[in-house]
Amino acid sequence: QVQLVESGGGLVQAGGSLRLSCAASGITFSVFDMNWYRQVPGKQRELVAGITSGGKSNYVDSLKGRFTISRDSAKNTVYLQMNNLKPEDTAAYLCNARGTYFHSNYWGQGTQVTVSS
Secondary structure, eight states: OOEEEEEOOEEEETTOOEEEEEEEESSOGGGEEEEEEEEOTTSOOEEEEEEOTTSOEEEOGGGBTTEEEEEETTTTEEEEEEOSOOGGGOEEEEEEEEESSSOOEEEOOOEEEEEEO
């Protein structure tokens, strides 16, 4: 059974930092690209950052410099370090695993991030 379990969300003041974690189980982590998305009610889900199975990262342009994605293969975990948070970063953050070489796609339940002004 595939599970992606996010943690690390919470309430933070503007300018603060959070580190989100997504622990994966039931998949061969090394052959999955890992992504973080975020979603606000009533809006389309937005890709925040991704990291390939080979370790190459990419970010939405507006978040470059504030967010950093990383992965730890020993722990089957992907992280999202978020710095200088802004109220507009408030959203549910969801972890996604997508097969590098095959058509598999899995989602976590999400973790809520709320940034107060």
